[in-house]
Amino acid sequence: MNGYCVCSHFSAMLDRTGVDWWLCMFDFETYWDNSEPTPATAESPAFPMTIAACYVSTKEQWDEFNKNWKKALADEGLAFFHMTDFMASRERGVKPYCDWDQTKRDRFYYRLANIINTRVRGGCVSCAR
Secondary structure, three states: OOOOOHHHHHHHHHHOOOOOHHHHHHHEEEEEEEEOOEOOOOOOOOEOOEEEEEEEEEHHHHHHHHHHHHHHHHHOOOOOOOHHHHHOOHHHOOOOHHHOOHHHHHHHHHHHHHHHHHHOOEEEEEEEO
8 A cells, every 4th residue: 555654755855955954953842732621620621622832942042951950940949840820720739830920920921931932943743632
């Protein structure tokens, strides 16, 4: 069977550019994250989607990203950051974010977004139900 292959299609597309694109592959690193479908609980509704997201950048920019990200978290006394916790409603009581006023939330959110936008070359996301 001679079916469609997305990798072959992408490779042929890059070949038409006349650039030695395979050399460029070694200049970039990716960071992937995902979420899984979860059943409903007393605390939260069901989440029926699987989501995978990816950011692409150079090793040097990832090194700077990690320094900037760790500093932003340390400045707020955070050991880690999960967007789902950050975006939870105040009524859910997710610490420390439920105690932050809107000005502090906005400042922190835009600081993290600026780090991403400064250090990352591109990104993609995929979701399935």
